[in-house]
Amino acid sequence: MTDTPRQNDGNGRRIGRRGLMLAGIQLGVVTTLALKLRSMQVEHAEQYRMLADGNSIKIRLLVPARGLIHDRNGIVIAGNEQNYRVTLTREEAGGEVEPVLRRLARLIPISDARMAELLDEFARRSAITPIVLADRLSWEQFSSIAVNAPALAGVTPESGLSRVYPRAGDLAHVLGYVGPVSDYDLSKIEDPDPVLMLPEFQLGKVGFEARMEDHLRGKAGQRRVEVNSAGREMRQLSRQEGEQGATVQMTIDARLQNYAAQRMGEESAAAVVMDVQTGDILTICSSPSFDPNKFVRGISSPDYKALMNHDHRPLADKTVQGVYPPGSTFKMVTLLAGLEAGVINAGSRFYCPGYTTAGGRRFHCWRKGGHGTVDAVTSLSHSCDVYYYELAQKVGIDRIAAMARKLGLGQRHDLPMSAVAEGIAPDRAWKQARHGQAWQVGDSLNASIGQGYVLASPLQLAVMTARIASGREIRPRLVRAIDGVQQPVPDFPVLDVNPAFLRVARLGMDEVMNSATGTARRSRIVREDWRMAGKTGTSQVRNITAAERARGVVSNDQLPWERRDHALFVCYAPYDAPRYAVSVVVEHGGGGSAVAAPVARDILLFALAGGLPPLDAVPGDQRDAMEERHNAMHLFTPEAPRLTRA
Amino acid sequence: MSYLNYSVAQTPTGLRKILYLNWPLVFLIAAVASIGFLMLVSVAGGRVETWAEPQMYRFAAGMVIMIALAFVPMWFWRGISIPAYVCCFLLLVAVELVGTIGMGAQRWIDIGPIRLQPSELMKISLVLLLAAYYDWLPQRRVSHPLWVLIPVVLILAPTGLVLIQPDLGTSIMLVAGGGIVMFAAGVSLWYFAVVIAAGVGLVATVLESRGTDWQLLKDYQFRRIDTFLDPTADPLGAGYNIIQSQIALGSGGWSGRGFMQGTQSRLNFLPEKHTDFIFTVLAEEFGFVGAMSLLGLYTLIIGFCLYSALSNRDRFAALITVGISGTFFLYFSINMATVMGMLPAKGSPLPLVSYGGTSLMILMLGFGLVQAAHVHRPR
Structure with missing residues (x-):
């Protein structure tokens, strides 16, 4: 038997050699793969690990x-x-969200x-x-x-x-x-x-x-x-x-703030309560208001439109942003300027026939018949305009403006609030810069009674009152403590005004409330330990025309709301040891004594009493009305203070 | 000793053949498949039933097929080589016709539940036919140009059909598989040198053809080449897969991030992780140690096949074994090289590990032939 050609050894060897070559090639490929693996997984593993983490780990x-x-x-x-x-x-809902x-x-x-x-x-x-x-x-x-x-x-x-x-x-x-x-x-x-x-x-x-x-x-x-x-x-x-x-x-007292808001009701008004010694703002309340929670949640368009179109401007902060002619509440400034300048003393008198003439124009006192002979104290208690017309001509506008600034007007008080207004304490330079015109004597007369160019915010009026009451350069503050750390009350410097003159102004403010002929006597506090001093103000929104004066249409009630006078009132108490200063502005409210003074008095009383004003603090004939008002209020009565962190 | 003599006298018969199986190869295949099951559990997020379980059934069926084929004597395979080739060729033509009628690139025929992919079957048939051809061809004629031309035509005819499907990957596999058989059969190395040179020339021509009227590849195939050359150029587009795969592989480090702990695969940064990128998952979760173990097992499989081929005095059987193991080798090395960024992404499965029925069945069929060659080797 012989081998067939297919099984000869030569053939076998040949496959063997090529097979080994093949094995060698394949081994080479495998080695290449292994080396690449080693390079990636052993030598560069760290680098790839970082890339993998960067892929999958997000902060x-x-x-x-x-x-x-x-x-x-x-x-x-x-x-x-x-x-x-x-x-x-959608992915987790299985793609179909509607069911x-x-x-x-x-x-x-x-x-x-x-x-x-x-x-x-x-x-x-x-x-x-x-x-x-x-x-x-x-x-x-x-x-x-x-x-x-x-x-x-x-x-x-x-x-x-x-x-x-x-x-x-x-x-x-x-x-x-x-x-x-x-x-x-x-x-x-x-x-x-x-x-x-x-x-x-x-x-x-x-x-x-x-x-x-x-x-x-x-x-x-x-x-x-x-x-x-x-x-x-x-x-x-x-x-x-x-x-x-x-x-x-x-520094806000939420209960007092709530009371102030309720007391002002639907009036377009502002109230500021300030601690006379520390400058703490206890209340800074603008009325009417709006619900800020609606803004947090995204206010609806109709709600927003309603706020925008409201003629009482609920979105405006009238306490710091709103500036008004301070009217007669400015008279303390003019008086103190005159006393400091030495052009008058406390006993100086002027005669008020109901008007005065200056620069060829006639300037009227608010009382047609005039006040007769007026001194410093009665000029305030009767709020005689002619006294200030005469005084202004002697003292000049620049010294009045300087006094206004000393008392905190015409400057921006740095409170952490939005749109804090600077107001205007006008002088010659200001008018020249602003209007490019020379100052006229008539401007001084208008400014002397807080009309004309003078503008002040309720906050500034409260600061002014606090400075007169304390004799110190009180500055307002809103932050009492941050994270439990009390913010220090600054040691306010003594006001650069002769204390004797300040006493004259205070006496005048006291007589406004407590003398038999004071303009705000109705709104006095009858409790002697809370004796209150104040000053009314009624500021014209526009000039009364000669035609109107002739027709006799000067009563506010006969004018449309937006043309009525602003009612202002500033006050502090107790008279002997001042604690709180209050300013109230009621826009287009009418007379300061009738409209603003009772509101300011009630707020002041709440601050003094640390709660609802006791009825025996007001004159007897007003107690029923006050009680009725209180009963109609939805007052905020907090339970025990919550100091825990939510 | 005549051919008939030793065939009858010294080749095992009947059920005794089972004792003469290449058992180390059987165990190696089972070990690789088991790694596959483990990885399929991992990519399914710990669930067995998603991928691992069906794959186990398929593998069991594949084992049965492999062992059954091992019983079939070599004369049968020699006899069936031409009809099998012709059948596969006709099927490829049929797929081409169906594909023309139907969608753009249909590569299979549905016969009941079985999805037949003729190009896969052709890989085996081609090896079978070439082995038979070189078994028949006298050794001295192997390098004669005419006798080289015949196998070249046998290879290029189906390759051309596959190429117009279009399936570049399988075309290359067919050429490479046929080339391996020719190489093992002893065709002069000059021919290979010429083919490689021609191949380089062809690649150059193909690249040159881009954007012209006679463009030789589809646009997406060109993009794959671009991506391969510079994956970072388009990190969220075509280059994404390769970059993510490399990150996953490298981040595995020495010992890996642990079973089911690979962030790249678990968080879906890896694409196709149960099929083409399963090696990446293994490398990420079991690190260099795990990846090298699998590469080692593969190398052992190739080693046992080559040893079986070298020690087989039946030229036909030896060529089949070399051809099939060579195809297997191409499979895993191309897949690994791809996921490591050494070759353009081409969507090839990792043999015995990736999820998928067709490729597993073809592989087990091939190993059945290898086993048959081993069992029936002349003694």
Whole structure:
């Protein structure tokens, strides 16, 4: 038997050699693969590990809880509340959101219009983006959704903190409000904190909230989360809570503020209560007000329009932003300027025939028949205009303006509020600069009784009153403590006015209230230990024309509201040891003594009494009316002060 | 000793053949497949039923097929080589016709529950036919131009059909598989040198053709080449897969991030992780140690096949073994090179590990032939 050609050894060897060559090539390839593996997994592993972590680990910021704002007694006036909301992610709902929404509509009301809006939004947005279905749910609604979660695929109940103002309108102007960050906000901030980019972050928009933003904001926390390739969060790797913003205690007394708001009612008015010794602003209240919570939640267009179109301008802060001719409340300034200049003394008298003539024009006293002979004290208590016309011609406008500035008018007091107005204490240079005209003697006469170019805010009038009452250069303040650290009360310097002259002005203010012929006698306080001094003011919104004077149409009641006089009143008490200064402006209210004085007196009484004014503090014939008023009020009566952090 | 003599006398018969199987190869295949099951569990997030379980059934069926084929004597395979080739060729033509009628690139025929991919079957048939051809061809004629031309035509005919499907990857596999058999059969190395030179020339021409009227590749195929050359140029588009795969692989480090702990695969940064990129998952979760283990097992499989071929005095059987193991080698090395960024992404499965029925069945069929060659080797 012989081998067939197929099995000859030569053939076998040949395959063997080529087979070995093949094995060698393959071994080379395998070695190359192994070397590449080694290079990637051993030599460059660190680098790839960093890339992998960068892929999957993302840092997410946590919105810090905003600092609380307390009133001087520890009552929370700006707090945080749990905001319950539900979101839906299309991907988790299995792609079809409508059946889920229909089921959800049985638990919480979803209107057909809202439903259409939501469906449209789901169609537009990515499948993994959670979309807010409903915000600010009640706890009952929220828990019913949580319980039914298994039937609502993709629906996530969430809770977060949102700003809330428990006192609603009472403090709306001073506190301001927060809101979501807008592109405009961002454009104003250099190098904005990344937390501002979070959709749920709330930024102080106006007022105290805006001015104290740095204190109130707090520090953002961090969450390290693992995300998948679609950016969906898979799990949380670590969590570091943020720091809540500082608790800021204001000088405001929420109860007094509430009383002031109630007392002013629907009037277009402003009231400021200041501590005469410390400058603490106890109340700074503008009326009518608005609910800042509506702005936090996103105010509806009709609501906003209603606020904008209201002729009493609820959105304007009349206490610091509103400036008014101070009228006769300015007379203390003119009087003190005259006394300081030495052109008159306390005993100097002028004769008031009801008018005076200066620069070829006739200037009328408010009392047609005139006041007869008037001295410094009676010039205030009777509020004689002619006295000041005569005085102004002797002392000159520049010295009056200088005194006004000494007393806190014509300057911007640095309070952490929005749009604090500077007011105007006019002098020759001012008129030249502003109007390019020379100062006329008539301008001085007008300015001497707080008309003409003079403008002051209720805050400035309160500061003026506090300075006259204390004889010190009191400056207002709103912040009492930050994070429990009391802000020091500055040692206010003694006012650069002769104390004897200040006593004359105070005596005049006392007589306004307490002399038998004082212009505001009706609004006096009858309790001797709270004896009150004050000054009325009625400022014209426009000049009375000669024709009107001829026709006799000068009564405010016969004029349309917006052309009526502003009613002003400034006061302080107790007379012997002043504690509180109050200023009240009632826009187009009419006479200061009739309209502004009772309001100011009642607010002052509340401050003195530390609660509802006792009826025996007012003249007997007013007690019934006062009681009736109190009964009609919805007063804020806080339970024990809440000092805990929410 | 005549051919008939030793065939009858010394080759095992009947059920006794099972004892003569290449058992180390069987165990190696089972070990690789088991790694596959483990990785399929991992990419399914710990669930067995998603991918691992069906794959286990398929593998069990594949094992049965492999062992059953091992019983079939070599004369049968030699006899079937021409009809099998012709059948596969006709099927390819049929697929081309169906594909023209139907969608753009249909590569399969549905026969009941089985999805038949003729190009896959052709890989085996081609090896079978070429092995038979060189078994028949006297050794001295192997390098004669005419006798070289015949196998070249046998290779290029189906390759051309596959190329117009279009399936560049399988075309290359067919050429390479046939080339390996020719190489093992002893065709002069000059021919290979010429072909490689021509190949380089062809690649240059193909690249040159881009954007002209006679563009030789589809746009997406060109983009794959671009992506391969510079994956970072388009990190979120075409380059994304390769970049993410490299990140996953490298981040595995020495010992890996742990079973089901790979962030790249678990968080879906990796595409196609149960099929083409399963090696990446292994490398990420079991690191260099795990990846090298698999590469080692593959190398051992190739080693046992080559040893079986070298020690087989039946030229036909030896060529089949070399051809099939060579195809297997191309499979895993191309897949690994691809996921490591050494070759353009081309969507090839990792043999015995990736999820998928067709490729597993073809592989087990091929190993059945290798086993048959081993069992029936002349003694």
